[in-house]
Amino acid sequence: MEKELLSQYYLILILIPILCGTLARYLTLIVDYRQYPSYPNGYLIHLVTGFISSGIGAIAIPALLEKNFEAVTFLLLATEQFREVRRIEKESLQDIDNVEHVFRGEAYIDGIAKTFEARNYFSLLVSFGTSLIMHIIPLNNIFITILLGIIFAAILLYVLKAFTKGKSVSDIADIKLAKITVKNSELYVDDIFVTNHLGIDLARNLVQSSGIAAVIHPKERYYSRILNHNGQRQAIIFEACRILGLKRYHYTKCDYETGRIAIVLVPIIYDEGAFIETIKKVPLLESIKKNYKIMKSNSNQMKG
Known part of the structure; x- marks a missing residue:
């Protein structure tokens, strides 16, 4: 027993x-x-x-x-x-x-x-x-x-x-809705030039009337190195398009002077809240993370 x-x-x-x-x-x-x-x-x-x-x-x-x-x-x-x-x-x-x-x-x-x-x-x-x-x-x-x-x-x-x-985009950047402006064949998100490939009236009207856009502002200048990586931008636009659906057109563009990233697409479901929340939750890719301690230290010394 x-x-x-x-x-x-x-x-x-x-x-x-x-x-x-x-x-x-x-x-x-x-x-x-x-x-x-x-x-x-x-x-x-x-x-x-x-x-x-x-x-x-x-x-x-x-x-x-x-x-x-x-x-x-x-x-x-x-x-x-x-x-x-x-x-x-x-x-x-x-x-x-x-x-x-x-x-x-x-x-x-x-x-x-x-x-x-x-x-x-x-x-x-x-x-x-x-x-x-x-x-x-x-x-x-x-x-x-x-x-x-x-x-x-x-x-x-x-x-x-x-x-x-891991961290997400919201940990290193602020995300805000942005205004879409179409001038002739040129597309702007706020003041960021995105593309000049909108050559026909149908495309211009579609983006202007049904498009949704956001600008990602890095909290520190050296974070723009992560956000501007092709893999990270691709992950962001992929998640945004997958959540809202994609009717037509999608673009990402970096403003190299400020490090801001513009995201614009024409979604199937127009939902500003879901759009911003999705971008915030996109994970930062491990393969592109860098140690910015030296850069931060140098940046602080230059400010001082």
């Missing part, structure tokens, strides 16, 4: 971490304004990989306690598997990109793929941490052990999400 209870206890020590790790993957899969991954097939794929990574994390501690070091090599296999997930996500997004009205762009796709790889590590680390804390707790009260394991899993997930949370 004692042996059976002990066996059930060790089963719980594996099942609870697996459940915590899988739940952590689910919580990071909540569909945001970008609507990716798709539901339900995208959910299923990522939940299954989250379950597998949770299982690997859960058995690592028992394997070490049993001195079964061969089982620990599964951690290395998991790393390779997660890299494969990133590769598949990247290829899938590139295939989808070919049928979109506006491209996501390589930089945005790379960032999304890396994010999904990292979130599989969430499952593994939460499961591993839960298993570790439950093995450290004495055997005298199984309910306290389970409760502490769940609490530790929640804390660890919160820390991981906070650590990996």
Whole structure:
């Protein structure tokens, strides 16, 4: 009887971490304004990989306690598997990109793929941490052990999400609605010249009557380096067009003297609030982030 209870206890020590790790993957899969991954097939794929990574994390501690070091090599296999997930996500997004009205762009796709790889590590680390804390707790009260394991899993997930949370456009810039002006074939957003390709009356009238525009003002001059990156501008216009739909025409333009970015499109759904909010929430791409401490220091010295 004692042996059976002990066996059930060790089963719980594996099942609870697996459940915590899988739940952590689910919580990071909540569909945001970008609507990716798709539901339900995208959910299923990522939940299954989250379950597998949770299982690997859960058995690592028992394997070490049993001195079964061969089982620990599964951690290395998991790393390779997660890299494969990133590769598949990247290829899938590139295939989808070919049928979109506006491209996501390589930089945005790379960032999304890396994010999904990292979130599989969430499952593994939460499961591993839960298993570790439950093995450290004495055997005298199984309910306290389970409760502490769940609490530790929640804390660890919160820390991981906070650590990996990236910034968005609103963190480095102010976004305001702007006035569209068409002069002959030239298009202006406020005082920023955008294009001179509006050569026919139909195009000019459409942009003037149905277009929506915004100007992104960097909070510091050196932030314009990020905002003016082609990949970042492409991500912004993609999200704006995907949320509002695209009837015709879309442009982005940088005012090189001030670092301001003009965004203009003719949407299917005209919603100024959604337009501004979408631009604010567009993530800053990791591949173009730079360390501006030196530039900021020099800028402050010049002001002084």
